[in-house]
Amino acid sequence: MIPAPPSRPARWASAPARWVGALRAHGGAGLDLVLPRTCPGCGAPEPWCARCAVTLGPVRAVRLPDAALDAAAGLALPPVYALAGYHGAPRAAVLHGKERGRRDLPARLGVPLGEGLAVLVRAGVLLRDPWLVPAPSRRSAARARGGDPVTAMARSAARTLARQGLAAGVAPCLSTAAGAVDSVGLGARERVRNLAGRVRYAPRAAPPAGAVVVLVDDVVTSGATVLAACRVLADHGRPVSAVLCVAAAPSLLRRP
Numbered sequence: 471m472i473p474a475p476p477s478r479p480a481r482w483a484s485a486p487a488r489w490v491g492a493l494r495a496h497g498g499a500g501l502d503l504v505l506p507r508t509c510p511g512c513g514a515p516e517p518w519c520a521r522c523a524v525t526l527g528p529v530r531a532v533r534l535p536d537a538a539l540d541a542a543a544g545l546a547l548p549p550v551y552a553l554a555g556y557h558g559a560p561r562a563a564v565l566h567g568k569e570r571g572r573r574d575l576p577a578r579l580g581v582p583l584g585e586g587l588a589v590l591v592r593a594g595v596l597l598r599d600p601w602l603v604p605a606p607s608r609r610s611a612a613r614a615r616g617g618d619p620v621t622a623m624a625r626s627a628a629r630t631l632a633r634q635g636l637a638a639g640v641a642p643c644l645s646t647a648a649g650a651v652d653s654v655g656l657g658a659r660e661r662v663r664n665l666a667g668r669v670r671y672a673p674r675a676a677p678p679a680g681a682v683v684v685l686v687d688d689v690v691t692s693g694a695t696v697l698a699a700c701r702v703l704a705d706h707g708r709p710v711s712a713v714l715c716v717a718a719a720p721s722l723l724r725r726p
């Protein structure tokens with residue numbers, strides 16, 4: 471619910487920071503013009519400072535948690551990569567982009583994501599001309615948060631690839647069906663169960679048959695979303711070649 475605006479300007483000046491976040495998340499685009507955007511990682515007076523930006527990269531391999539690997543029985547999971555551990559500046563940037571209405575941040579995070587993809591393509595890990603499929607989010611949650619940040623991230627990554635002379639498509643063909651509760655607060659096995667069978671596939675938005683499919687996401691922690699998305703895409707003849715996330719739980723990151 472949008473908090474009622476205070477009646478007197480004096481009270482407005484003392485509005486708690488959470489109001490600002492709530493208003494931004496509920497479509498207060500105009501607010502972005504008047505409120506300073508500080509770096510979510512360190513508070514510097516830039517939207518996403520260079521010192522925090524360098525915490526994203528290089529691309530590192532991720533080992534999914536045992537609960538996800540166990541639940542994958544029969545499904546050949548693709549290699550999973552991330553740009554950083556989910557703490558500090560990367561965590562702050564993801565959270566501010568997803569929950570606190572900083573709509574500029576997903577596109578900013580998409581740049582290193584695209585650079586990471588370019589590295590994987592040039593290293594021969596990925597074939598050229600991939601199609602990026604944003605990991606599914608709960609539709610209602612995405613709406614309430616003012617758009618789907620992961621799709622914005624994927625589009626920015628595709629533009630970054632294009633600037634490097636590498637083509638990439640974006641295919642937002644996955645969403646989470648009603649019945650899946652938001653995963654915040656759930657344990658790893660509960661998350662896998664929560665999502666199993668609830669990821670919806672929209673054929674019209676899907677990558678073409680035979681495409682090199684890359685699943686992109688902001689964070690991998692339990693692996694439940696990765697697992698559910700890979701399963702649905704494989705079931706529809708779109709096996710995933712690789713997964714690239716902005717950040718992963720630090721314990722999942724392999725040594726560079």
Ligand SMILES: [Zn+2]
Nearest residue numbers: 509512519522
């Ligand atoms: Zn910073």
